[in-house]
Amino acid sequence: MPQPFHLSYFLQGSSVHAWGSPFIGTIGQDWQSASFFRDLAQGLERACFDYLLIEDSIYVGENWQNSRDLFLKTGLCIPRQEPSVVATLLAASTSRLGIVPTLSTFAYHPYLTARITGSLDQISGGRAGWNMVTGSSDFAAQNFGMQAMPEHDKRYEMAEEYVEIVKGLWGSWAPGAQVGGLEPGEESGQLFDPSKVNTIDFEGEYYASRGPLNSGPTVQDRPVIAQAGGSKMGIRFAARHADTIVAAPDGAENMRAYREQVRAQMVENGRDPDSCKVLFLVSPIVEETEEMARWKSEQRRVEAEQNMDVRLARLGWTINIDFSEFDLDQPVGELTTNGHQTTLKQFLEAAGQNTLREAVLExxxxxYGVDLVGTPDSVAAQMEEAMEVAGGDGFLIALGDLSRRSLATITDGLVPALQRRGLVRKKYEHEMLRDNLLAF
Ligand SMILES: Cc1cc2nc3c(=O)[nH]c(=O)nc-3n(C[C@H](O)[C@H](O)[C@H](O)COP(=O)(O)O)c2cc1C
Structure with a gap:
């Protein structure tokens, strides 16, 4: 029997992904209502995904000609609604799918993060997660009264304190804190045991919090922590705290190396490496025939050639560089950033001596990680092969042209093919997110 793997979905913030494609539906009118997000979550639940991760960034991009124009004109990386609000709606629309909003450490006080995710865990019946990101854009920092983001490694140093507070607050209600009202028909009496609800009195260099959490006990032992650090500091942090890691190494061999590195560091930290699931970012193209899939794959290049400015702005947005003054026909050369260092490193390695134009087209x-292109059955086989090389634990799927139509290629085409091969679950084993993550 093959070893089954996990599936999750990476919702890149906005509901207007398909804008500019032939399949926009009525998204121009109803993007604000989040009805599309609801359809997405219900589709993923039908396909038994572990969780939906709601990405976030908290600014309107300006990384092209020092201007917001291109971002606004094309709906690039905006609009982004507040993730915990969207998460609440999705929790109410589903019953098994894990809901994992991104809450950036620079923007939310740790008490607020503990309270939001704790509340989400309650209203979802134990399906909440938290995507822990430090943020990386100075434009975002300026929305919160700072001039710039702290330096890259310092952000992780601060995050160590931050996560200690969040975990402490989740634990500020000890197991068994609720003593009354546990059975239907029970008469009102004492509700909570005060000796089991305690302050944490945390005084750090960067953050402080007294506690206890006023929202009450969490349903899961604690909400699931997701993390995506790729740098040395990022991996160190993930190995200490994450229950699931979302990562985008280039190629199955690098996926394997990344996962082995995380697992070795988890062991050094006294953690069971199987207690954290590493999911690799992919963007499958699934069509009825191989020819159709290859044509669609080729369209990515054609579309990129026609919209070089949008492609460069999108890359610049991720790594905080404005490429608008760069010569497209010169080698990329050396670049540095205080933003996503891992993405930049991968881009530079892949670019080599190529020109900027060639590198962006490539x-x-x-x-993403491995190129998955074909029919439902052949993509399922490609995923099986990649997982065999990587060693586990599964994939984080993201579709660049997310629409109800493209989503169906995954939920109604690819997933049944994976199920037939015994590679993904056919029904949820449990009600809560962590239990499903740990089911295999
Ligand atoms: C799959 C994936 C999802 C991510 N989601 C977010 C996000 O929602 N918001 C954000 O600010 N950063 C996000 N990041 C960026 C990471 O938090 C991190 O900054 C990046 O992977 C670079 O790693 P490093 O900071 O260790 O260099 C994501 C990264 C990956 C690979």
Whole structure:
């Protein structure tokens, strides 16, 4: 029997992904209502995904010609609604799918993060997670009264304190704190045991919090922590705290190396490496025939050639560089950033001596970690092969042209093919997110 793997979905903030494609539906009118997000979550639940991760960034991009124009004109990386609000709606629309909003450490006080995710855990019946990101854009920092983001490694140093508070607050209600009202028909009496609800009195260099959490006990032992650090500091942090890691190494061999590194560091930290699931970012193209899938894959390059400015703005948005003054026909050369260092490193390695134009086209043509292109059955086989090389634990799927139509290629085409091969679950084993993550 093959070893089954986990599936999750990476919702890149906005509901207007398909804007500019032929399949926009009525998204121009109803993007605000989040009805599309609801359809997405219900589709993923039908396909038994572990969780939906709601990405976030908290600014309107300006990384192209020092202006917001291109971002606004094309709906690039905006609009982004507040993730915990969207998460609440999705929790109410589903019953098994894990809901994992991104809450950036620079923007939410740790008490607020503990309270939001704790409340989400309650109203979802134990399906809440938290995507822990430090944020990386100075534009975002300026929305919160700072001039710039703290330096990259310092952000992780601060995050160590931050996560200690969040975990402490989740634990400020000890197991068994509720003593009354546990059975239907029970008469009102004492509700909580005060000796089991305690302050944490945390005084750090960067943050402080007294506690206890006023929202009450969490349903899961504690909400699931997701993390995506790729740098040395990022991996160190993930190995200490994450229950699931979302990562985008280039190629199955690098996926394997990344996972082995995380697992070795988990062991050094006294953690069971199987207690954290590493999910690799992919963007499958699934069509009725191989020819159709290859044509669609080729369209990524054609589309990128026609919209070089949008592609460069999108890359610049991720790594905080404005490429608008760069010569497209010169080698990329050396670049540095205080933003996503891992993305930049991968881009530079893949670019080599290529020109910026060639490097961007190459990036546009590939579907993240491993390129998955074909029919439902052949993509399922490609995923099986990649997982065998990587060693586990599963995939984080993101579709660049997310629409109800493209979603169906995954939920109604690819997933049944994976199920037939025994590679993914056919029904949820449990009600809560962590239990499902740990089911295999
Ligand atoms: C799959 C994936 C999802 C991510 N989601 C977010 C996000 O929602 N918000 C954000 O600010 N950063 C996000 N990041 C960026 C990471 O938090 C991190 O900054 C990045 O992977 C670079 O790693 P490093 O900071 O260790 O260099 C994501 C990264 C990956 C690979």
């Amino acid at each position: 990036r546009a043509t590939k579907g």
